[in-house]
Amino acid sequence: MLNIVLFGKPGSGKGTQANFLKDKYNLVHISTGDVFRKNIKNQTELGLKAEAYTQNGELVPDDVTVLMLENEIKQNLPCKGFIFDGFPRTLYQADEMNKILFKYKMKLSAIVALDVDDDLLTDRLLKRGLISGRSDDQSREKILTRLNEYRNKTEPLIEYYSKINRFHSVSGVGEIHEISLRLLDLVESVK
Ligand code: C5P
Ligand code: MG
Numbered sequence: 144m145l146n147i148v149l150f151g152k153p154g155s156g157k158g159t160q161a162n163f164l165k166d167k168y169n170l171v172h173i174s175t176g177d178v179f180r181k182n183i184k185n186q187t188e189l190g191l192k193a194e195a196y197t198q199n200g201e202l203v204p205d206d207v208t209v210l211m212l213e214n215e216i217k218q219n220l221p222c223k224g225f226i227f228d229g230f231p232r233t234l235y236q237a238d239e240m241n242k243i244l245f246k247y248k249m250k251l252s253a254i255v256a257l258d259v260d261d262d263l264l265t266d267r268l269l270k271r272g273l274i275s276g277r278s279d280d281q282s283r284e285k286i287l288t289r290l291n292e293y294r295n296k297t298e299p300l301i302e303y304y305s306k307i308n309r310f311h312s313v314s315g316v317g318e319i320h321e322i323s324l325r326l327l328d329l330v331e332s333v334k
Contacts, residue, residue, distance in 0.1 A: 144224040144225075144250070144252075145168055145170060145223065145252050145334060146225050146244075146249055147170070147224070147251070147253055148230070148231070148253070148255070149161050149164075149255055149257065150254055150300065150301075151259065152259065152289075152293050153264065153286070153290065153293065154264040154265075154268040154286075155256075155258070155264065156315050156319070157174075157229065158174060158176075158177075158228055159319060160257065160319075160322060160323060160326055161226045163319075163326070164323075165226055167327070168223065168224065170222070170223055170226050171219040171222045171226070172225075173212070173215045173219075173225055173226065173228065173230065174228040175228070175229035175230040176229045178215060179203065179211075180277075183197065189211060192204075193207060197279060199285065200285035200287075200288035200289040200292065201292060202232055202296060205236055208230065209240075209243075212227075212230050212236075213243050216247060216249075220247060225249075227240075231300060232292075232293075232296060232297045234296075234299055234303060237300055252333050253309055253311055253329065253330065253333040254300075254304045254310050254311065255330075256301070257314075257315030257322070258313065258314050258316075259314075259315040259316055261290055264286075265283065265286050269283070311333075313329060
């Protein structure tokens with residue numbers, strides 16, 4: 144199996160590149176944010192739990208997110224592998240993910256961060272907000288909350304994964320296809 148965690152700040156291009164990798168390697172793309180948005184739209188039990196957090200740009204409580212992730216994995220097995228886009232976002236989520244992976248006899252092939260600086264991200268997100276319709280893309284305040292959540296809760300994962308030598312970073316600045324090529328090189332080297 145090829146299991147990749149795509150890591151990076153909001154707006155760094157995780158979704159776009161996950162789509163590329165999914166097609167290239169025939170993987171299942173799990174976007175935690177998309178799953179939340181779908182559930183919120185359908186007002187499911189999960190959606191109701193997540194709604195207030197996502198609308199404010201805050202992270203949904205770990206227990207809710209972890210359960211959701213395991214469900215997504217279970218539903219899609221067997222498969223050639225997964226791209227995890229937006230998970231894990233906390234150390235707790237990373238620990239729980241290890242347990243889930245062990246349970247399903249899976250391993251992570253690589254954790255790849257798309258590296259983009261904050262000013263460029265804010266521009267990208269505000270622009271995306273015009274077409275995505277996402278309320279959390281439309282206000283500077285919510286974007287700032289998301290970047291702060293990332294800094295406080297998600298960034299510690301870089302050290303966590305560096306310790307087990309699974310962490311890689313590629314520049315997420317440039318043309319989409321250039322960034323895809325950077326990722327392709329990297330995935331080929333860990334495959
Ligand atoms: O990844 P994306 O930017 O689409 O996520 C949108 C929102 O979903 C986040 O701002 C957060 O509220 C929620 N989320 C979360 N925990 C995750 C992934 C997403 O709380 N692991
Ligand atoms: Mg996304």
